[in-house]
Amino acid sequence: xxxxxxxxxxxxxxxxxxxxxxxxxxxxxxxxxxxxxxxxxxxxxxxxxxxxxxxxxxxxxxxxxxxxxxxxxxxxxxxxxxxxxxxxxxxxxxxxxxxxxxxxxxxxxxxxxxxxxxxxxxxxxxxxxxxxxxxxxxxxxxxxxxxxxxxxxxxxxxxxxxxxxxxxxxxxxxxxxxxxxxxxxxxxxxxxxxxxxxxxxxxxxxxxxxxxxxxxxxxxxxxxxxxxxxxxxxxxxxxxxxxxxxxxxxxxxxxxxxxxxxxxxxxxxxxxxxxxxxxxxxxxxxxxxxxxxxxxxxxxxxxxxxxxxxxxxxxxxxxxxxxxxxxxxxxxxxxxxxxxxxxxxxxxxxxxxxxxxxxxxxxxxxxxxxxxxxxxxxxxxxxxxxxxxxxxxxxxxxxxxxxxxxxxxxxxxxxxxxxxxxxxxxxxxxxxxxxxxxxxxxxxxxxxxxxxxxxxxxxxxxxxxxxxxxxxxxxxxxxxxxxxxxxxxxxxxxxxxxxxxxxxxxxxxxxxxxxxxxxxxxxxxxxxxxxxxxxxxxxxxxxxxxxxxxxxxxxxxxxxxxxxxxxxxxxxxx
Numbered sequence: 001x002x003x004x005x006x007x008x009x010x011x012x013x014x015x016x017x018x019x020x021x022x023x024x025x026x027x028x029x030x031x032x033x034x035x036x037x038x039x040x041x042x043x044x045x046x047x048x049x050x051x052x053x054x055x056x057x058x059x060x061x062x063x064x065x066x067x068x069x070x071x072x073x074x075x076x077x078x079x080x081x082x083x084x085x086x087x088x089x090x091x092x093x094x095x096x097x098x099x100x101x102x103x104x105x106x107x108x109x110x111x112x113x114x115x116x117x118x119x120x121x122x123x124x125x126x127x128x129x130x131x132x133x134x135x136x137x138x139x140x141x142x143x144x145x146x147x148x149x150x151x152x153x154x155x156x157x158x159x160x161x162x163x164x165x166x167x168x169x170x171x172x173x174x175x176x177x178x179x180x181x182x183x184x185x186x187x188x189x190x191x192x193x194x195x196x197x198x199x200x201x202x203x204x205x206x207x208x209x210x211x212x213x214x215x216x217x218x219x220x221x222x223x224x225x226x227x228x229x230x231x232x233x234x235x236x237x238x239x240x241x242x243x244x245x246x247x248x249x250x251x252x253x254x255x256x257x258x259x260x261x262x263x264x265x266x267x268x269x270x271x272x273x274x275x276x277x278x279x280x281x282x283x284x285x286x287x288x289x290x291x292x293x294x295x296x297x298x299x300x301x302x303x304x305x306x307x308x309x310x311x312x313x314x315x316x317x318x319x320x321x322x323x324x325x326x327x328x329x330x331x332x333x334x335x336x337x338x339x340x341x342x343x344x345x346x347x348x349x350x351x352x353x354x355x356x357x358x359x360x361x362x363x364x365x366x367x368x369x370x371x372x373x374x375x376x377x378x379x380x381x382x383x384x385x386x387x388x389x390x391x392x393x394x395x396x397x398x399x400x401x402x403x404x405x406x407x408x409x410x411x412x413x414x415x416x417x418x419x420x421x422x423x424x425x426x427x428x429x430x431x432x433x434x435x436x437x438x439x440x441x442x443x444x445x446x447x448x449x450x451x452x453x454x455x456x457x458x459x460x461x462x463x464x465x466x467x468x469x470x471x472x473x474x475x476x477x478x479x480x481x482x483x484x485x486x487x488x489x490x491x492x493x494x495x496x497x498x499x500x501x502x503x504x505x506x507x508x509x510x511x512x513x514x515x516x517x518x519x520x521x522x523x524x525x526x527x528x529x530x531x532x533x534x535x536x537x538x539x540x541x542x543x544x545x546x547x548x549x550x551x552x553x554x555x556x557x558x559x560x561x562x563x564x565x566x567x568x569x570x571x572x573x574x
Contacts (some may be wrong), residue, residue, distance in 0.1 A: 001027045001299055011349045014247070018336075018345045024290065025073045025333050031303030032066050032327075033081070039095040040085030043324060049307060051141035051322030053102035060094050062324035064106035064113075069330035070254055071113035071121075074338060079121050086110075087125070090132040095138035100146050102320065107140045108153035108211070109330075111160035115218055116337070120323035122164070134166040141167065141174040142192065148195030149207035151181045159215045179212060179224075190235030191365035199395065200366035200386040201253025205265035206331050209235060217272050229274035236269050237276050238363050240285060241353045241370050244402030245287025245377020251383060252400040254392070256316040257307055257325060259298055260289045260332040261411075267335035270344045270539045279343040280350035286335060288352065298326075305329060308498040315405070316394075354379055360433050360453055367427030369435035371453045378403055378484075382436035382451045382458075386426035396422045398449065398460070399478070401515055407479035414449065414462050414509075415474040416442025428557065436557045442467055448556045450550065457527045458513040459491075465554040467502045474499045487514045491526050492532040506554060508536045 005021050006015025035045050043062025044055070046486045051058050057311040059373025062087055070078040094178060097103045114133075122130065155178035158171035185193045185208075192208040194198050209232045216224035242250045242262075249262040263286035269275025270282050277285075293299075297311035305326035308314045317325075338344055353359060353373040361370040372378065381400045388395040393406035404411070410420040419442040428436040428448070436450040445467040452459040462471055475498050477488035492510040493500040500509050508534060512524045531539050541547040550559035 001294060003294075009348075010346075011283070012285065013284050013349045013351065013355075013543075014287040014291050014409065016054055016283075016291055018340055019315050020287070021290065021333065022073070024294065025069055025336065026075070026332075027300075027303055027325075028305070029066065029070055029073065029075065029078050030454050031299075032062065033078075035062065036081070036085065039088035039093065040081050041089035042085075045304060046302075046321040047307065048448065049317075049323060051079050051102070051325070052319045053322070056095050056444075057102045057106075057315055058322035058324060060089070060103060061107050061322055062327070063089065063322055064109040065327035067113045067195055068109045069327065069333055071116040072330065072333040074117070074120075074336070076120055076127070079117055082113075083125060085128045086121075086133055090129065090136045090550075094136065097136070097143050099144040100150075100563045101143070104140055104143050104145060104150065107137055108156040109328075110157050111137055111140075111157040112214070115160045115163060118163075128156070130164070131509055134161060134164065137161060138167055138170070141170045145178075146183070146195075148199075148428035149203050151178045152207060152211035155179050156211050156214055159218060165268065173216070179220045182208065182212070186231070187365040188234070189363075189365050190231050190238065191363070195389075197389050198366070198386055198427075199253075199388050200368070201395070202249070202255070202258075203253070204235060205239060206258065206261045206328070209265050210268055210331065210334075213268055213272055213274070224548075225272065229272055232269055233274040233276055234263065234370060236265060238361070238370075239265060240277055240281070241359070241361055241372065241546065242379065242381075242402075243285050243288060243352055243354065243381050245352070245354050245374075247285075247290075247292030248402040250379060250381050250400055251309070251394075251405045252383070252386075252403055253394055254318055254322050255325075255328070256309055256394070257313075257321060258328040258331075259305070260286075260308070261329045262332070263289050264331040264334050267344075267478070268331075269320055271337055278347070278350055280347040281352060282344050283335075283347070285352050286332070290332065309405070322385065332551040340456060358455060362430040362432065362435065364430060366434060367437060369430050369433075369451065369453065371456075372405065373456045373516070375458075378456070378515060378517055380453075380515060382453065384430065384435040384449065384451070385424045385425060387423070396425065398422075398451070401478070403482075403484050403517070404479055407483075409479070411476050411479035413476050414441060414447050414464070415446045415476070416447065416464055416467055417471050419443060422447075426555070428555065434557075438555050442471065445471070446554060448555055448557070450552055451541055452548060452550075454545060455540075456514050456516045456518070456528065457520070457524060459510070459528060459530055459538075459540050460513055461508065461550075462509045463536070463552040463554065464502055464509065467507070468559055469502055469504050471502045473502060473507060473509055475509055476510070477513045478551070480515060482539070484517050486511070487522070487524055490542070491530045492538075506536075508532065512551070 183499030478486035480486035
C-alpha cells in the first residue's frame with residue numbers, strides 16, 4: 001500500500017495525517033473492485049474459506065462492507081459503482097433478509113452508507129430502484145435478530161427508512177424495540193455486555209455504542225444523544241487505555257479480524273462531541289492502530305485485507321467469518337466524516353495513556369484491571385469478569401495483552417486435574433491494584449483468584465476448593481515471543497514445574513508473574529516479595545510501596561489492607 005511520506009511535525013508519534021487515512025481508504029477500495037460481479041451487486045473476494053452463510057451471502061457482505069468504506073470516503077466515483085450494484089442487488093440478486101440471517105447484518109451497513117450519502121447516491125436513483133431497495137431493507141424491520149448487538153441492525157435500517165419516509169411507523173417500532181432491548185445489557189460506566197451473560201469485548205465500541213449514537217446524531221434527537229453520548233464519553237475514558245504504545249489493541253474477544261474497526265468509537269466521540277479525549281490524542285490512538293496493522297501484514301500483496309490479525313490467522317476467526325468479513329474494518333474510517341479543518345485532523349498528536357505514565361486502572365463493570373507500563377508500551381488486561389456463553393480462550397483466560405495472543409497450551413490459566421476450562425466466572429471485585437473472581441474448573445472444583453499488580457509485576461493467588469485430595473494443580477503465565485519476556489515464579493504450593501497438589505480441604509497456590517519488553521528488568525524477587533503464614537494469610541511487599549496483607553477463602557478475599565471482597569458485594573474492611 002502506497003502512503004504519503006510521514007509528517008512528524010503534525011504527528012510526532014505516528015507520522016500519519018488525514019492524507020494517510022485517505023490514501024489507505026482509496027487503496028482498499030481499489031483493491032476490491034476487480035472482485036465485483038459484472039452487475040456490481042456482489043463482491044466475491046478470493047480465498048478458500050466460506051462462511052456458514054454461504055457464497056451468496058458472503059458476496060453481499062463484500063458489497064455492503066466496502067460500500068461503507070466508500071461512504072466514509074465520500075468517493076462519488078466509487079459510489080456510482082455501488083449505486084449500479086444496488087440496483088442489480090434489489091432486483092433479485094441479493095438474498096432476502098430473514099430471521100437471524102447474515103443479510104440482516106449487511107443491511108445495516110447498506111442503510112448506514114445510504115444515510116451518509118443520501119444526496120449523492122440515494123437521491124440520484126430512479127424512483128423504482130428506491131422503492132425496491134426500501135422494500136428489500138424493510139424486511140429488516142420485522143426480522144428477528146440474535147439477542148446481542150444484532151438488535152441494533154433493525155435500529156439502523158429503521159433510522160434510514162424513517163428518514164426517507166418508507167413505512168415510518170414500522171421503522172419507528174423497530175427502532176424503539178432494538179433500543180429497549182439493549183438496555184438490559186447496559187452494565188454501567190459506559191459498558192455493555194454483548195447479549196446475556198458477561199461477554200465484554202470490542203463489540204462495545206464498534207456496535208453497542210456506534211449504532212445508537214449515530215442513530216441519535218443523524219436524527220438530531222438531543223434526548224437520545226444525551227443518553228447514548230454520555231455513555232460513549234464514559235466508555236472512552238477506559239477505552240483509550242486499551243491501546244499499546246505501538247498502536248496495538250488488546251488481543252481479546254471475538255471478531256478480531258475487524259482489526260482497526262477498534263478505532264470507530266474514538267472517531268465517534270470526536271464526531272458527536274462526546275469524548276473526554278483531546279483531539280490530538282484521539283488521532284494518535286486511531287492512527288496508531290491503523291499503522292500497527294498496515295505495517296504487520298494485515299493487507300496482502302494484492303491490497304486485500306486478510307482473514308486474521310497481522311497476516312492470515314485462523315485462530316481469530318469464527319464460523320461466520322467469510323472472505324469479506326475483515327472489511328468491517330471500514331468502520332475505522334469514520335473519522336473521514338470530520339472535515340479536513342476539524343481540530344482532530346489539525347491538532348498536533350498527543351501521547352496516549354500508556355505513553356504518559358505507568359498506570360493500574362480498575363474497570364468495575366467488566367471487573368477488569370488494566371496494567372500499563374510506559375517504558376515498554378505494554379498494556380495488560382487482568383480478566384476477572386468476562387466470559388462467553390461457552391468456553392472461549394479469547395474471553396476466559398485470566399489475562400490478555402497488546403503483545404500476546406491466547407496459546408494452545410492454555411496460558412494464563414489454572415489447570416485443575418487435566419481440565420483447563422474456566423467457566424461460571426463470578427466477579428468478586430476490582431480496586432486499586434487488585435482484582436478478584438471465582439470460577440469453576442476441574443470437574444466442579446471452585447477456584448478463587450486474586451491478582452495484585454504494580455509496575456509490570458504481578459502476584460497471582462489461587463485457592464482451589466472442592467477438589468479431591470491429591471488432585472494436581474498447574475498454574476500458567478503469559479505466552480510471549482518476539483522480544484517480549486514472560487516469567488512465572490512459584491511462591492507457595494507450587495514446585496519448579498509450577499504444579500502442586502491439593503490436600504485435605506482448600507489448597508492455596510501463589511506465583512509471581514511478569515510480562516515485559518524491557519531488555520534488562522530487575523529480578524522479580526527484587527521487585528516484590530511474598531510470604532504465606534498461618535491459615536493462608538498472604539503478605540505482599542513491593543520494593544517501592546507498602547505491605548499488603550490478604551487472606552483468600554472460597555469466594556472471598558479478606559484483608560485489612562485491601563477491601564473485603566465476597567459474593568455478597570464489595571465494601572471497606574472494618
